[in-house]
Amino acid sequence: MKTQTQAEMGIHFxxxxxxxxxxxxxxxxxxxxxxxxxxxxxxxxxxxxxxxRNIDHQMHHMDPSVHVFFxxxxxxxxxxxxxxxxxxxxxxxxxxxxxxxxxxxxxxxSQLPHxxxxxxxxKHSPQAKAMEYTLRLCDFExxxxxxxxxxxxxxxVLDFVRAVxxxxxxxxVLTTNHLTNPVTQLQNYTVLEEPKVIVADKIVGCHVMPYPxxxxxxxxxxxxxxxxxxxxxxxxxxxxxxxxICHMDTSHWDRDHVSFRVLKMEPGTSPVxxxxxxxxxxxxxxxx
Numbered sequence: 001m002k003t004q005t006q007a008e009m010g011i012h013f014x015x016x017x018x019x020x021x022x023x024x025x026x027x028x029x030x031x032x033x034x035x036x037x038x039x040x041x042x043x044x045x046x047x048x049x050x051x052x053r054n055i056d057h058q059m060h061h062m063d064p065s066v067h068v069f070f071x072x073x074x075x076x077x078x079x080x081x082x083x084x085x086x087x088x089x090x091x092x093x094x095x096x097x098x099x100x101x102x103x104x105x106x107x108x109x110s111q112l113p114h115x116x117x118x119x120x121x122x123k124h125s126p127q128a129k130a131m132e133y134t135l136r137l138c139d140f141e142x143x144x145x146x147x148x149x150x151x152x153x154x155x156x157v158l159d160f161v162r163a164v165x166x167x168x169x170x171x172x173v174l175t176t177n178h179l180t181n182p183v184t185q186l187q188n189y190t191v192l193e194e195p196k197v198i199v200a201d202k203i204v205g206c207h208v209m210p211y212p213x214x215x216x217x218x219x220x221x222x223x224x225x226x227x228x229x230x231x232x233x234x235x236x237x238x239x240x241x242x243x244x245i246c247h248m249d250t251s252h253w254d255r256d257h258v259s260f261r262v263l264k265m266e267p268g269t270s271p272v273x274x275x276x277x278x279x280x281x282x283x284x285x286x287x288x
Contacts, residue, residue, distance in 0.1 A: 067186055068274045069259045072246055075228060075273075080190045083232070085240055086277055087182035093279065096214040102152035109135040119212040130210035137209070137217065148219040150209070157216055161204050161283045164220050170286040174198075174229065176278040179239040189232040189240070198227040198243075200288040205245070206281040216281070224248045226271075227282065243282045246273040 067084040074081050097105075106114065112132055113123075121127045138150035147164060151157040165171055203221035208214065221227075226246045233239050251268030253260075259272045276282060 066258050066262055068277075069262045070244070070273045070275075071263055071265075072271050072273060074191065075195045075230075075246075077191050077194045080188050082186055083189045083275065084186045085176065085178070085182070085184070085189075085234075085238075085242070085275070087178060087184045088279060094212060094214045096154050096157075097152055099153040099155040102156070105152075107135070107138065107150070107152060109139050111135075121212070127210075127212075131212070134209040134211050134215060138215075146219065148217070151206070151216045151218055152213065157206060157218060157281075160218050164202055164204050165283075165285055171283050172286050172288075174243040174282040174284065175280065176240065176242040176276055178278065179241060180237065183234060183236045183238045185236075187235050187238075189234050192231045192233050192239075195228040195230045195244070198229060198284055198288050200227065200284040202285065203227055203245075204283040205276070206283070208277070208279045221245070227284065230275075242275045244273055244275045245282075246271045 065084055065086065067082050070081050070083070073079070105118070109132060112128075112135060115121075115131065115135075116123055116128055119131075121131065134150075142148050149156065149160045151160060161171055162169075203225065204218055205221055206216040206218040209217050226248065228244045228246070229241065230244055231239070231241050248271045249268070250259075250270075250272050253267045253272075255267055257267075259274070260266060263270075263272065265272075
């Protein structure tokens with residue numbers, strides 16, 4: 001397990017804004033993973049591009065998995081916008097190890113050659129690159145503004161959430177639920193009910209990392225972010241209940257971030273919102 005607590009920022013460590021940028025990149029990596037094996041995804045990408053005739057023609061030339069973003073103007077019943085909700089059979093997904101098992105395995109980019117051999121992952125393969133990405137992101141020390149952990153066991157996840165909320169605070173987890181048979185394709189979804197605002201002083205997001213066993217990158221959300229629960233209906237009849245988060249200040253984001261291309265906006269002009277894949281977890285106090 002790689003555990004990190006708040007520490008003073010060294011001159012070689014990235015700022016929290018870089019970490020936030022990497023997390024949104026990670027979100028897209030996770031969506032690609034949900035579409036299938038890294039090697040298989042490129043082979044079958046034409047199947048994922050099937051979408052509604054009403055979606056802007058330009059959107060057909062983008063990877064469908066980037067369509068997780070929306071704007072605050074979409075937070076109204078009756079609004080319709082294109083979204084890609086990936087679905088992955090959780091029975092075939094990597095599982096969380098026990099704390100004892102996790103602590104017995106090195107978790108550092110410096111140990112990558114040993115880990116590739118341990119898990120029989122070919123060097124220079126897409127899986128090896130994904131493992132390296134995960135380890136390097138987890139190796140970053142937190143700045144003093146942030147609280148984060150790379151958790152490799154359920155105990156580690158729960159310990160982190162308790163540390164953020166306080167030992168006496170009860171909490172609950174939100175995740176994306178497919179209420180009907182999932183349809184893994186880019187299509188227009190309609191907001192069926194007024195989004196429910198989740199009022200919480202503290203929010204913990206846990207993102208699944210690409211790795212041979214389950215690794216969650218958990219972090220305390222930045223101040224000012226707004227959380228919602230939404231019920232959506234797809235054009236193919238699918239119904240999805242999903243948490244969405246809006247990042248209210250994007251003025252310091254990279255101008256080339258994919259969200260600006262998808263939403264056709266510039267940094268700082270409007271909040272950027274996104275849904276969480278079904279495998280990701282959002283923790284809030286029970287009172288929220």
